[in-house]
Amino acid sequence: xxxxxxxxxxxxWPMIFLAMCSVAALTIIIERLVGLRRSRxxxxxxxxxxxxxxxxxxxxxxxxxxxxxxxxxxRLIESLISSREMTHAQLQDTLNVSGRRxxxxxxxxxxxxxxxxxxxxxxxLLGTVLGMxxxxxxxxxxxxxxxxxxxxxxxxxxxTTVAGLSVxxxxxxxxxxxxxxxxxxxxxxxxxxxHFMAKLQENTKTA
Numbered sequence: 001x002x003x004x005x006x007x008x009x010x011x012x013w014p015m016i017f018l019a020m021c022s023v024a025a026l027t028i029i030i031e032r033l034v035g036l037r038r039s040r041x042x043x044x045x046x047x048x049x050x051x052x053x054x055x056x057x058x059x060x061x062x063x064x065x066x067x068x069x070x071x072x073x074x075r076l077i078e079s080l081i082s083s084r085e086m087t088h089a090q091l092q093d094t095l096n097v098s099g100r101r102x103x104x105x106x107x108x109x110x111x112x113x114x115x116x117x118x119x120x121x122x123x124x125l126l127g128t129v130l131g132m133x134x135x136x137x138x139x140x141x142x143x144x145x146x147x148x149x150x151x152x153x154x155x156x157x158x159x160t161t162v163a164g165l166s167v168x169x170x171x172x173x174x175x176x177x178x179x180x181x182x183x184x185x186x187x188x189x190x191x192x193x194x195h196f197m198a199k200l201q202e203n204t205k206t207a
Contacts, residue, residue, distance in 0.1 A: 012127060012130065012131075012156055012160070014123050014124070014126055014127035014130070014160050015127070015159070015160065015163060017123050018120060018123055018124065018160070018163045018164060018167055021116045021119065021120050021123070021167050021171075022166075022167045024112060024116055025112075025113055025116045025117075025167060025170065025171040025174075028109040028110075028112055028113050029113070029170070029171075029174045031109060032108075032109055032110070032113075032174075032178050035106075035108075036106060036178060036181050036182065036185070038185060040071060041071055041072045041073060041106060041185055041189075042071075042072075042073040042185060042188060042189060042192070043069055043071055043073065043074060045065065045069070046062075046065060046066060046069060046071075046073060046074050046077060047192065049061070049062050049065055050062070050077065050192070050196050050199075053196070053199060053200075059081055059084070062077065062081060063078060063081050063082070066078035066081070072102035072103075072105055072106055072185075072189065073102070073189050073192070073193075075098065075101075075102055076095070076098050076099060076102050076189060076193050077193065077196060079094055079095075079098040080094065080095060080098075080193060080196065080197055080200060081200070084200050084201075088201060091197055091200075091201065092197075095190075095193055095194070095197060099186070099189065099190060099193065102186075102189065103182065103186045106182045106185065106186070107179075107182055110175060110178055110179060110182075113171050113174060113175045113178070114171075114175050116167065116168070116171045117168050117171035117172035117175055118168075120164045120165075120167040120168035120171065121164045121165060121168045122164070123160070123164050124160045124161045124162070124163055124164015124165060124168075125160075125161070125164065126160070127156065127157065127159070127160020127161065127163075127164070128157040128158075128160055128161045129157075130156065130157075130160075131154065131155070131156035131157025131158075131160065132157055134156060135154060135157075
């Protein structure tokens with residue numbers, strides 16, 4: 001722990017910003033690991049209700065279950081049932097608009113993770129440049145005889161580079177993983193909602 005603190009001190013003030021980036025990235029990663037579970041966003045209980053949906057007599061029960069659940073897929077189904085008297089084109093528009101809204105909810109925090117992945121190497125590079133400036137200033141002032149000043153500058157350059165990459169690489173990896181996960185769930189939600197929409201319109205016409 002002490003060695004890590006000493007290395008952070010050697011990195012100078014860019015390490016403060018890298019520490020802030022790492023905390024932000026870690027917070028989002030933990031929150032999204034929990035928030036993007038499939039069972040959380042596409043609840044099996046809602047799927048079961050849609051399988052046995054049989055028209056107006058079950059519409060209110062499904063609506064209440066969706067409102068109580070409040071997850072993205074439940075909200076999507078709720079919007080469809082609320083609009084069940086509309087034409088096919090209007091219902092399709094409702095599905096598209098509501099679907100985009102729910103996808104945006106699932107993507108919460110991913111933009112910040114993307115920004116962290118992008119700027120962390122740049123902050124590390126900035127620290128590298130500042131370290132090299134220190135080295136060249138030391139050379140111009142003391143020549144090549146003061147090895148302590150030279151080693152401090154080089155150490156600062158290396159520490160910030162490593163720290164920047166250490167923050168950026170996991171952030172980029174998790175951003176890619178979460179993006180694919182959101183895309184996969186969005187496709188499943190779209191497919192299930194489209195299937196339910198057909199059943200909804202069939203029951204509405206029958207009624």
